[in-house]
Amino acid sequence: MEFKINSKIFEKILSNVIPVIPSKTTNPLLQNFLFDIKDGQLTILATDLEIFLKTQVNIVSEKNYKFYVPAKLLFETVRAIPDMIISLSLEPNNQLKLTTDRGVYNLSYFETSETIELPEIPFDKEINLSSDELKRAIEKTSFAVGDEDMRPAMNGILLDFTDDGLRFVSTDGHRLVKFVNKTFQSDLREQYIIPKKAISILSKFLSDGDITVNLTKTYAQFKLPNLEFITRLIGEKYPNYNSVIPFENDNILKIKKQDIQSSIKRMLVFASDDIKQVKLNIKENEFNISIHNIDTSSSGQETIDCQYNGEPMEIGFNVFYLNDIVSHLDSEEIIFKLNSPSKACLIEPGEVSEKEEILMLLMPVRLNY
Amino acid sequence: MEFKINSKIFEKILSNVIPVIPSKTTNPLLQNFLFDIKDGQLTILATDLEIFLKTQVNIVSEKNYKFYVPAKLLFETVRAIPDMIISLSLEPNNQLKLTTDRGVYNLSYFETSETIELPEIPFDKEINLSSDELKRAIEKTSFAVGDEDMRPAMNGILLDFTDDGLRFVSTDGHRLVKFVNKTFQSDLREQYIIPKKAISILSKFLSDGDITVNLTKTYAQFKLPNLEFITRLIGEKYPNYNSVIPFENDNILKIKKQDIQSSIKRMLVFASDDIKQVKLNIKENEFNISIHNIDTSSSGQETIDCQYNGEPMEIGFNVFYLNDIVSHLDSEEIIFKLNSPSKACLIEPGEVSEKEEILMLLMPVRLNY
Numbered sequence: 065m066e067f068k069i070n071s072k073i074f075e076k077i078l079s080n081v082i083p084v085i086p087s088k089t090t091n092p093l094l095q096n097f098l099f100d101i102k103d104g105q106l107t108i109l110a111t112d113l114e115i116f117l118k119t120q121v122n123i124v125s126e127k128n129y130k131f132y133v134p135a136k137l138l139f140e141t142v143r144a145i146p147d148m149i150i151s152l153s154l155e156p157n158n159q160l161k162l163t164t165d166r167g168v169y170n171l172s173y174f175e176t177s178e179t180i181e182l183p184e185i186p187f188d189k190e191i192n193l194s195s196d197e198l199k200r201a202i203e204k205t206s207f208a209v210g211d212e213d214m215r216p217a218m219n220g221i222l223l224d225f226t227d228d229g230l231r232f233v234s235t236d237g238h239r240l241v242k243f244v245n246k247t248f249q250s251d252l253r254e255q256y257i258i259p260k261k262a263i264s265i266l267s268k269f270l271s272d273g274d275i276t277v278n279l280t281k282t283y284a285q286f287k288l289p290n291l292e293f294i295t296r297l298i299g300e301k302y303p304n305y306n307s308v309i310p311f312e313n314d315n316i317l318k319i320k321k322q323d324i325q326s327s328i329k330r331m332l333v334f335a336s337d338d339i340k341q342v343k344l345n346i347k348e349n350e351f352n353i354s355i356h357n358i359d360t361s362s363s364g365q366e367t368i369d370c371q372y373n374g375e376p377m378e379i380g381f382n383v384f385y386l387n388d389i390v391s392h393l394d395s396e397e398i399i400f401k402l403n404s405p406s407k408a409c410l411i412e413p414g415e416v417s418e419k420e421e422i423l424m425l426l427m428p429v430r431l432n433y
Numbered sequence: 434m435e436f437k438i439n440s441k442i443f444e445k446i447l448s449n450v451i452p453v454i455p456s457k458t459t460n461p462l463l464q465n466f467l468f469d470i471k472d473g474q475l476t477i478l479a480t481d482l483e484i485f486l487k488t489q490v491n492i493v494s495e496k497n498y499k500f501y502v503p504a505k506l507l508f509e510t511v512r513a514i515p516d517m518i519i520s521l522s523l524e525p526n527n528q529l530k531l532t533t534d535r536g537v538y539n540l541s542y543f544e545t546s547e548t549i550e551l552p553e554i555p556f557d558k559e560i561n562l563s564s565d566e567l568k569r570a571i572e573k574t575s576f577a578v579g580d581e582d583m584r585p586a587m588n589g590i591l592l593d594f595t596d597d598g599l600r601f602v603s604t605d606g607h608r609l610v611k612f613v614n615k616t617f618q619s620d621l622r623e624q625y626i627i628p629k630k631a632i633s634i635l636s637k638f639l640s641d642g643d644i645t646v647n648l649t650k651t652y653a654q655f656k657l658p659n660l661e662f663i664t665r666l667i668g669e670k671y672p673n674y675n676s677v678i679p680f681e682n683d684n685i686l687k688i689k690k691q692d693i694q695s696s697i698k699r700m701l702v703f704a705s706d707d708i709k710q711v712k713l714n715i716k717e718n719e720f721n722i723s724i725h726n727i728d729t730s731s732s733g734q735e736t737i738d739c740q741y742n743g744e745p746m747e748i749g750f751n752v753f754y755l756n757d758i759v760s761h762l763d764s765e766e767i768i769f770k771l772n773s774p775s776k777a778c779l780i781e782p783g784e785v786s787e788k789e790e791i792l793m794l795l796m797p798v799r800l801n802y
Contacts, residue, residue, distance in 0.1 A: 137702070137731060144699040159730075167699070167735030330513040330536070333506070361528075362506060366536030 065101065066153040067123040071145040071164070077108065077119055078139045080291060083265045084110040084117045085135040096132035098180055099173075101125050109180060110135060115262050116182050116294040131173045133160055141169050182294060187278035187285055191250050193230075195288075199270040201232040202263055204243045204422060207388050209260050210236035217300035220259040224302075225252040228421075233305050235425075239385050240305060241392075244421035255302055258284060262295035269293075309425060313401035313410050315374025319351055321390065321398045321414075327366045328387045331355045334364045335383050341429050342383035346402070347376045355383060379405040380431040389424045405431065434470065435522040436492040440514040440533070446477065446488055447508045449660060452634045453479040453486045454504040465501035467549055468542075470494050478549060479504060484631050485551050485663040500542045502529055510538050551663060556647035556654060560619050562599075564657075568639040570601040571632055573612045573791060576757050578629050579605035586669035589628040593671075594621040597790075602674050604794075608754050609674060610761075613790035624671055627653060631664035638662075678794060682770035682779050684743025688720055690759065690767045690783075696735045697756045700724045703733045704752050710798050711752035715771070716745045724752060748774040749800040758793045774800065 078097075086094055089112070098109040106123045109116065131154070141162065142150070151163040160173040202221065210218030215237065224231040230248035234241050256279055258266075266286060278285040286293040331342050334355045345352040349372060354365035379402065389411050390398060397414025411424045447466075455463055458481070467478040475492045478485065500523070510531065511519070520532040529542040571590065579587030584606070593600040599617040603610050625648055627635075635655060647654040655662040700711050703724045714721040718741060723734035748771065758780050759767060766783025780793040 134729065134731075137729060140702045141699070141733070144702050146695070166696070166737075167733060169699070169703075169733045170731055172730035326515070327535070330510070330538070333509045333513050334538075360503065360506060361541035362503075362539055364510070364536060364538045368535075 065125060065127060065129045066151060067101070067106070067125045068149050068151050069121070069123060070147070071142055071150050072147050073121070074150060075139075075142050077121055078135075078142055080269045081108055081110040081117050081119055082135060082139050083268055084112060084115050086112040093132065093176070093178060093180065095135055096174075097135045097138065099129070099131055099133060101127075101129045103128070109182065111180050112261075113180075114259065114296045115265060116180075116292075117265070118182055118292045118294075120290045129154065130179075131160075131175050133171055133173045137171055141171065182292070183283070185278075185280055185283045185285070185294070187280055187283070189252055189254070189279040191248075191252065191277050191279070193248070193275050193277060195270040195272055195275050197245055197248075198275060199267055201230075201243050201245060202267045202270075204392055205232045205234040205241045206260075206263050206267070207392060208234040208236055208239050208241045208424075209263070210234075211260070212236075216298055217257060217302050220257040220298045221263055222302045222305075223256045223258065225250055225254055233302070235303070235305060238382065238427050239389065240308065240425040242305065242309070242421070242423045242425075245419070246421060247419045254279070256284060257298035257300065257302055258295060259298055262293075266293065266295075308408065309423065310403055310408050310410065313403045313407075315346075315377065315402040316372070317346055317351065317374070317400040317402065318371040318397055318414065319368060319400070321393060321396060323368045324351070324353075324398060325387075325390050327353050327368060328383065328390060330366065331364050331383050332387060334360075334362050336360075340382045340384055341380050341432065342386060343378060343380050343431060345376075345378050346370070346372055346374075348372055374402060377402060377405060378431060379409070380429045381409075381426060382429055385426055389426055393422070393424070434494060434496060434498045435520060436470070436475070436494045437518050437520050438490070438492060439516070440511055440519050441516050442490070443519060444508075444511050446490055447504075447511055449638045450477055450479040450486050450488055451504060451508050452637055453481060453484050455481040462501065462545070462547060462549065464504055465543075466504045466507065468498070468500055468502060470496075470498045472497070478551065480549050481630075482549075483628065483665045484634060485549075485661075486634070487551055487661045487663075489659045498523065499548075500529075500544050502540055502542045506540055510540065551661070552652070554647075554649055554652045554654065554663070556649055556652070558621055558623070558648040560617075560621065560646050560648070562617070562644050562646060564639040564641055564644050566614055566617075567644060568636055570599075570612050570614060571636045571639075573761055574601045574603040574610045575629075575632050575636070576761060577603040577605055577608050577610045577793075578632070579603075580629070581605075585667055586626060586671050589626040589667045590632055591671045591674070592625045592627065594619055594623055596622075602671070604672070604674060607751065607796050608758065609677065609794040611674065611678070611790070611792045611794075614788070615790060616788045623648070625650075625653060626667035626669065626671055627664060628667055631662075635662065635664075677777065678792065679772055679777050679779065682772045682776075684715075684746065684771040685741070686715055686720065686743070686769040686771065687740040687766055687783065688737060688769070690762060690765060692737045693720075693722075693767060694756075694759050696722050696737060697752065697759060699735065700733050700752050701756060703729075703731050705729075709751045709753055710749050710801065711755060712747060712749050712800060714745075714747050715739070715741055715743075717741055743771060746771060746774060747800060748778070749798045750778075750795060751798055754795055758795055762791070762793070 100107040159170045162169040222233040229246040232243040276287040334357045339357045351368045351370040356363040393413045395413035399412045401410040469476040528539045531538040591602040598615040601612040645656040703726045708726045720737045720739040725732040762782045764782035768781045770779040
């Protein structure tokens with residue numbers, strides 16, 4: 065076998081599949097790429113048995129071959145080679161030889177009857193999404209995905225196909241994000257939960273153009289030109305998130321994002337693994353934020369201009385969660401919709417495109433001072 | 434007590450002294466800055482008892498005070514405050530209060546009879562150096578400083594005042610760097626060893642202008658305007674480095690730095706914690722570099738153009754050390770002066786300023802294949 069490929073093109077292809085390779089695994093086979101050369105096409109497959117990522121490139125090769133190569137070592141070798149042609153060939157003693165104008169690099173390859181295959185799945189639903197829009201939805205929601213074995217349904221992003229569009233929902237029980245793509249239309253009325261690791265890999269190769277998504281109850285497939293990504297879905301029922309989003313939060317606070325974000329940054333200086341509570345003291349047109357660290361006998365307190373038309377209120381939040389939410393809103397103004405110091409608070413952008421809806425929810429913490 | 438200072442000026446001052454604060458210490462006092470306000474001057478002192486760093490700034494304060502504040506927390510608080518005036522005041526309950534237009538931050542301060550003082554040292558030698566030149570000497574030598582408790586003399590950079598200028602020498606037993614500042618003149622004929630941590634802190638605040646260095650056998654003091662840095666010296670005899678620098682290395686190899694550095698980068702892909710040996714096979718006008726990793730059954734091999742007028746030679750080096758040396762030479766061409774596969778190799782820049790001399794020495798490793 066011998067074929068040639070440009071090093072930078074090869075690097076780009078491998079960089080798409082390398083994130084799937086698990087860093088730790090009890091099955092050493094999974095730390096390899098499967099190279100499948102067939103009828104002038106090289107297919108590279110990487111999997112951790114939950115996620116399958118397959119990419120294809122046309123090459124000139126007369127025969128068909130199928131073998132495994134160490135993923136990280138191949139990727140690092142190719143990445144270190146400057147922009148030039150690489151010839152790849154299979155040599156005796158199970159050596160995959162890479163040859164360039166500068167040198168020769170040998171990696172061990174192997175063949176095995178134990179194979180990793182892309183599962184054959186009878187997908188029954190197909191939708192099309194813009195890569196940009198999918199990427200934006202992931203960016204807005206992924207930070208709030210849960211991470212607890214006890215509540216597996218929350219360890220992914222919910223795709224909820226509804227009358228008002230495609231909703232992306234994430235929650236860890238303390239905070240919740242609902243992002244609605246209102247322009248998306250489909251007859252589907254189903255829910256699918258995409259696991260955290262799949263989301264993270266997906267967002268790496270989304271750039272522009274459309275992406276085709278195929279779905280069953282247990283698998284989702286994302287297809288781009290020359291790239292096919294399959295992930296197992298989380299087979300649990302997602303919590304009824306609508307029931308926790310309050311309607312009666314009539315105390316409306318409007319505040320400049322830049323002001324509150326900059327104040328939170330200074331409150332974080334006084335926070336620690338044990339001390340996370342920040343107190344908001346909100347009065348008419350005055351927003352006071354403070355933190356008190358009893359372990360280091362230190363404290364911070366700032367007052368910011370705001371617009372507020374509700375009852376004066378003292379309410380506590382986890383400062384790390386508050387920071388996450390404020391950082392993920394990209395409007396000039398942020399709106400807090402409050403009910404009482406013990407009820408969920410809604411946080412929304414001041415301005416929002418007609419095409420989407422963004423709602424974040426944060427549970428308060430009980431004030432201890 | 435109350436005084437005002439601009440946040441960005443305060444941040445700059447604190448950033449000079451914070452590197453001295455030890456991250457782990459059995460003496461909690463050392464994690465604090467000593468603030469000494471006296472006659473309109475604020476002196477901030479940080480020490481780990483080996484290194485003392487003192488910086489001064491004029492302030493308007495009527496009374497004199499001396500107290501300790503938590504170094505990291507103060508630095509982080511000040512760094513998070515945008516460009517504005519901060520008022521500092523001492524309040525009841527041992528609170529140091531920082532007030533700005535935006536907010537109020539309280540840190541605990543304390544006074545103690547246990548004090549950290551700058552040692553009073555009868556310095557008997559004074560020299561002047563340009564900060565630039567000192568910084569360059571440190572950059573060229575510090576990477577080869579040793580790190581073994583068994584050979585404390587090597588755990589610092591030697592300043593050797595000789596007839597041909599001021600020499601900076603570092604070695605860990607495997608490699609050695611000699612950097613000579615040939616324009617430096619002084620009657621001193623002494624040797625001083627500056628410890629690794631002091632070198633690292635020193636290089637952070639060196640910028641431009643002259644620096645005054647005062648010396649005794651046990652301490653060195655570096656003085657810049659408003660900044661005084663004292664370090665204990667390593668009180669050991671430095672190895673006789675001249676005796677290990679060979680004179681009979683007549684096999685001269687000239688090679689482009691860019692070529693060899695780029696090849697080494699790819700050899701590093703195949704190296705590991707256990708496999709560090711790279712083999713150089715040098716013939717007339719042909720330089721071959723290779724590595725063989727028996728653990729992963731992989732290898733790399735490249736051939737580069739060179740000029741070589743000596744005996745054909747196969748010689749092995751630690752690829753990490755070779756990479757360090759090549760990276761720290763900034764000439765277009767690099768010269769290797771070889772003797773035999775078991776003797777020290779000299780590595781020098783192809784071109785060197787008249788004002789300095791740079792010599793690097795690398796011990797070969799025995800070839801095992």
